Amino acid sequence: MRLHFxxxxxxxxxxxxxxxxxxxxxxxxxxxxxxxxxxxxxxxPSELKxxxxxxVTIKLVSTDVVHGLYVDGYDISVEADPGQSAxxxxxxxxxxxxxxxxxxxxxxxxxxxIGKITVGTNDWLxxxxxxxxxxxxxxxxxxxxxxxxxxxxERNIAS
Amino acid sequence: xKRPELISRILIIxxxxxxxxxxxxxxxxxxxxxxxMAEDGGWNPDVIQAETGKxxxxxxxxxxxxxxxxxxxxxxxxxxxxxxxxxxITLTFDKPGIYTFFCTRWCGLNHWxxxxxxxVTGGSDIITAGGSSEPASVPLYVSLDLDIDAPHDxxxxxxxxxxxxxxxxxGANLPIDQSLDYYLSHSPYQVFTDLSDTSLTESQKWxxxxxxxxxxxxxxxxxxxxxxxxxxxxxxxGENGAGDGVFADDLAEAGEASMQTMEGAxxxxxxTPVDFTDPSRILGASPALLQGxxxxxxxxxxxxxxxxxxxxxxxxxxxxxxxxxxxxxQK
Amino acid sequence: xxxxxxxxxxxxxxxxIPFIKNTLKSRYPQLAVFIVMLVGYIFAILAGLIGTPVxxxxxxxxxxxxxxxxxxxxxxxxxFGRGWCAVCPIPLPGEWLQRGAILAPPDKRPKWxxxxxxxxxxxxxxxxxxxxxxxxxxxxxxxTPNITGIVLAAMLFVAIGxxxxxxxxxxCRYLCPVGGFIGLYSQTAPIELRIKDKQVCVKCVGKPCYxxxxxxxxxxxxxxxxxxxxxxYCGLCMECIRTCPHDNxxxxxxxxxxxLAKPTARLDEAFKAFIMFGAAMIYAxxxxxxxxxxxxxxxxxxxGAWFMYAVIFLAIIFIVLxxxxxxxxxxxxxxxxxxxxxxxxxTALIPxxxxxxxxxxxxxxxxxxxxxxxxxxxxxxxxxxxxGTANAAWQPMLTTILAPAQTLALVVGLVWSARTAQxxxxxxxxxxxxxxxxxxxxxxxxxxxx
Numbered sequence: 001m002r003l004h005f006x007x008x009x010x011x012x013x014x015x016x017x018x019x020x021x022x023x024x025x026x027x028x029x030x031x032x033x034x035x036x037x038x039x040x041x042x043x044x045p046s047e048l049k050x051x052x053x054x055x056v057t058i059k060l061v062s063t064d065v066v067h068g069l070y071v072d073g074y075d076i077s078v079e080a081d082p083g084q085s086a087x088x089x090x091x092x093x094x095x096x097x098x099x100x101x102x103x104x105x106x107x108x109x110x111x112x113x114i115g116k117i118t119v120g121t122n123d124w125l126x127x128x129x130x131x132x133x134x135x136x137x138x139x140x141x142x143x144x145x146x147x148x149x150x151x152x153x154e155r156n157i158a159s
Numbered sequence: 160x161k162r163p164e165l166i167s168r169i170l171i172i173x174x175x176x177x178x179x180x181x182x183x184x185x186x187x188x189x190x191x192x193x194x195x196m197a198e199d200g201g202w203n204p205d206v207i208q209a210e211t212g213k214x215x216x217x218x219x220x221x222x223x224x225x226x227x228x229x230x231x232x233x234x235x236x237x238x239x240x241x242x243x244x245x246x247x248i249t250l251t252f253d254k255p256g257i258y259t260f261f262c263t264r265w266c267g268l269n270h271w272x273x274x275x276x277x278x279v280t281g282g283s284d285i286i287t288a289g290g291s292s293e294p295a296s297v298p299l300y301v302s303l304d305l306d307i308d309a310p311h312d313x314x315x316x317x318x319x320x321x322x323x324x325x326x327x328x329x330g331a332n333l334p335i336d337q338s339l340d341y342y343l344s345h346s347p348y349q350v351f352t353d354l355s356d357t358s359l360t361e362s363q364k365w366x367x368x369x370x371x372x373x374x375x376x377x378x379x380x381x382x383x384x385x386x387x388x389x390x391x392x393x394x395x396x397g398e399n400g401a402g403d404g405v406f407a408d409d410l411a412e413a414g415e416a417s418m419q420t421m422e423g424a425x426x427x428x429x430x431t432p433v434d435f436t437d438p439s440r441i442l443g444a445s446p447a448l449l450q451g452x453x454x455x456x457x458x459x460x461x462x463x464x465x466x467x468x469x470x471x472x473x474x475x476x477x478x479x480x481x482x483x484x485x486x487x488x489q490k
Numbered sequence: 491x492x493x494x495x496x497x498x499x500x501x502x503x504x505x506x507i508p509f510i511k512n513t514l515k516s517r518y519p520q521l522a523v524f525i526v527m528l529v530g531y532i533f534a535i536l537a538g539l540i541g542t543p544v545x546x547x548x549x550x551x552x553x554x555x556x557x558x559x560x561x562x563x564x565x566x567x568x569x570f571g572r573g574w575c576a577v578c579p580i581p582l583p584g585e586w587l588q589r590g591a592i593l594a595p596p597d598k599r600p601k602w603x604x605x606x607x608x609x610x611x612x613x614x615x616x617x618x619x620x621x622x623x624x625x626x627x628x629x630x631x632x633x634t635p636n637i638t639g640i641v642l643a644a645m646l647f648v649a650i651g652x653x654x655x656x657x658x659x660x661x662c663r664y665l666c667p668v669g670g671f672i673g674l675y676s677q678t679a680p681i682e683l684r685i686k687d688k689q690v691c692v693k694c695v696g697k698p699c700y701x702x703x704x705x706x707x708x709x710x711x712x713x714x715x716x717x718x719x720x721x722x723y724c725g726l727c728m729e730c731i732r733t734c735p736h737d738n739x740x741x742x743x744x745x746x747x748x749x750l751a752k753p754t755a756r757l758d759e760a761f762k763a764f765i766m767f768g769a770a771m772i773y774a775x776x777x778x779x780x781x782x783x784x785x786x787x788x789x790x791x792x793x794g795a796w797f798m799y800a801v802i803f804l805a806i807i808f809i810v811l812x813x814x815x816x817x818x819x820x821x822x823x824x825x826x827x828x829x830x831x832x833x834x835x836x837t838a839l840i841p842x843x844x845x846x847x848x849x850x851x852x853x854x855x856x857x858x859x860x861x862x863x864x865x866x867x868x869x870x871x872x873x874x875x876x877x878g879t880a881n882a883a884w885q886p887m888l889t890t891i892l893a894p895a896q897t898l899a900l901v902v903g904l905v906w907s908a909r910t911a912q913x914x915x916x917x918x919x920x921x922x923x924x925x926x927x928x929x930x931x932x933x934x935x936x937x938x939x940x
Contacts, residue, residue, distance in 0.1 A: 041785055042781075042782020042783075062265075064405075065265065065267055066224060066264055072857075073890070082406065083265060083394030083395070103884055104225055105241065105546055106225075108634055109789050110545075110546060111857075112776075112777045114779065125940040128897040131897060132900065132936065135904055135905050136908065136925060136929050139905055147912070161594065164594045168592055171586070174532075175532060178530075178532035178536065186540050186870055220542065220873075223543070244871070244880075245873025
């Protein structure tokens with residue numbers, strides 16, 4: 001019974017850490033423009049930070065060959081030739097951290113040409129570390145319980 | 160040997176032979192034209208044979224990045240060649256000659272070096288250089304005997320961007336030669352000095368020049384020039400014409416490197432891409448001079464030779480667009 | 491100890507099911523799979539060498555590094571342990587050469603040199619080295635079809651060569667860069683091949699499972715099934731099921747990570763755990779991170795930057811990670827020597843290491859799985875469209891569940907490792923340093939991936 005109860009408690013705590021809504025700091029949405037240079041096989045700047053609700057414009061400037069920029073999670077993309085920079089405008093309405101990657105094959109390391117855009121704070125990272133901490137904290141009482149019951153089993157078998 | 164053993168051996172050998180033979184056979188049967196960045200070899204093959212009147216089927220693939228394919232001075236839509244994909248295209252040539260095919264998507268600093276030739280024979284079997292056009296007429300800069308490498312800066316520049324609209328308001332009775340030849344062979348500065356006998360103020364004279372330039376082009380021409388500029392020029396000369404394109408620094412660097420290997424050639428200075436927004440540079444250049452520069456290229460400066468690529472009309476459109484960095488035209 | 495007392499506790503013997511038993515005992519199903527695999531393997535070599543140099547559209551890259559890798563690390567290793575080794579075609583040509591036959595009973599006299607592998611190589615240090623060699627070139631290997639083709643071909647020919655010099659599957663057991671970590675992680679899998687009754691083996695004359703008989707070949711993996719307590723070196727080739735005259739071999743379904751109750755007692759295996767643990771973290775940072783300089787250094791093999799990368803790579807794996815681990819376990823005192831505790835507690839890194847690889851691979855595989863469709867329809871990049879999917883656009887899959895799935899994998903791995911640390915802690919000292927170490931590593935991995 002005690003095991004079930006503490007397990008239940010742990011799962012509940014886990015659900016809270018994973019899904020409890022956090023107070024979102026009210027920041028007035030802004031218009032933000034980034035000029036992102038693309039070369040084989042990196043973006044510069046490669047890490048962008050915006051607030052949730054911002055209208056983000058990425059001006060993609062290819063400096064060697066044709067590159068693209070696809071934003072994970074938003075499923076939008078843009079393609080730019082050298083000399084013909086292109087713009088991608090979107091409302092950053094999904095909070096979190098997303099990778100953006102080249103979606104126009106641009107040479108060997110193309111699949112790993114990656115940048116990162118963080119909308120608001122990267123909550124899921126903190127929640128995940130919270131879950132990991134919770135797992136470790138909950139682990140000790142549970143495992144000592146398991147060890148005890150195992151010893152009991154062994155005694156039963158031995159007798 | 161027992162039967163199962165024999166059968167398994169046969170199966171394994173057959174499997175191996177098939178796995179090796181079938182791909183090799185199919186691969187050898189499908190000749191592809193490979194596109195690579197110029198520093199990795201460019202087109203392979205880079206010489207293609209064809210006959211007049213017979214459709215030429217080409218299968219093109221890219222081995223690295225996005226490239227494009229088009230034939231110079233030919234009325235055709237360029238096609239994209241995507242990495243690892245095969246693009247098929249059929250061309251038919253009416254006239255024999257040596258045609259130039261080229262890459263249409265920027266693929267690095269040496270993109271413009273990615274060129275090859277199609278040798279079209281047939282009919283009279285006479286191969287003439289210069290593509291499909293009639294025996295090439297002598298370009299204007301040659302007949303005018305212009306030295307296109309000589310400095311041509313305008314000693315006077317306007318205080319503000321000359322306005323074609325204001326120039327139009329000055330009336331049509333200005334003493335300007337309205338012929339096409341006059342426009343083509345004179346730089347804006349030369350026209351400006353030709354107006355020195357008039358009572359116009361300096362800025363009015365420049366406005367009149369701007370109007371002359373506007374009246375020698377059309378909105379369609381400018382739009383076409385703009386598109387050609389974005390695709391072919393902006394990577395070096397900058398999207399806004401300021402000579403600050405994404406390859407400008409690379410060009411300067413490459414130039415410095417090559418300077419070191421060129422012993423004794425100290426007087427030859429590597430140029431960075433021309434800044435079309437620089438009035439003294441552009442107002443001192445006549446359309447004929449610009450045509451010469453585009454046709455022939457920069458001879459070691461990194462400026463490609465466009466003569467075999469663009470039609471004459473395309474070059475005039477491009478020139479009209481280049482002047483628009485200097486003049487305020489009617490929208 | 492209890493495992494030996496109660497060998498069949500928590501086990502379900504799959505070989506009791508006649509269909510499974512017959513399928514495993516007969517040579518033909520396995521041979522059929524081998525032939526298909528060999529044909530595919532050779533085709534992948536050819537595609538790597540003559541296909542398009544564009545990695546993301548080349549059959550060999552897409553099938554080896556996306557499709558095969560996904561199946562291996564997400565399914566085969568976690569659920570079937572050395573299941574891949576059971577169907578891997580690399581040893582087939584070499585064994586044919588070695589045995590002089592595919593199916594026929596082995597000759598009494600060896601055909602070739604048939605040497606025993608020298609004692610100094612009878613460990614997995616060569617596998618550690620071969621894995622690290624590939625790992626240092628991995629950015630080029632993963633993206634360049636030619637290199638992948640050459641490496642695949644080299645593995646096949648080295649395996650054939652070693653078969654002619656040494657007895658049994660010397661390549662698989664001692665050199666294969668993949669086999670090393672499959673063996674390490676196969677300990678976590680819920681599948682095992684074990685004997686049913688130890689006494690039968692003790693009394694068995696001739697030990698045909700190890701020495702071979704008319705019914706089949708002696709263990710190609712140089713393992714005596716009677717003494718087997720861990721999955722690590724059993725290649726699941728099923729030869730002993732065929733040769734055992736007493737029907738004493740079973741394939742069991744068992745709880746996950748049953749082998750991890752027996753701590754690692756070898757330094758080569760302990761370092762294998764660190765190599766895999768560290769490599770997963772480095773890959774997550776270099777390949778999936780937003781740092782272009784790192785990618786350039788990793789890709790431009792031979793340049794100064796690459797040498798720096800290689801030195802840092804090796805330093806992390808051989809100095810930083812084991813060093814911090816050692817410092818951690820030094821804070822507690824135990825009956826055993828430090829070296830012994832280092833080896834046995836390194837067992838705790840095995841489940842978490844596997845989950846690091848799962849989390850890393852999920853991102854890489856789900857993002858690029860759509861390349862499989864295009865490569866399938868046009869495997870030689872000659873403009874074919876065999877299944878109508880040649881022009882399938884690149885499109886990441888399941889992007890919304892990727893991050894939660896990665897978190898789940900890592901948290902499960904962390905708990906699993908903590909539990910393992912307690913189980914292998916024979917010295918009876920505190921496992922807190924090991925668990926803290928795992929927690930910190932998990933947090934770093936989360937930061938790199940999310």
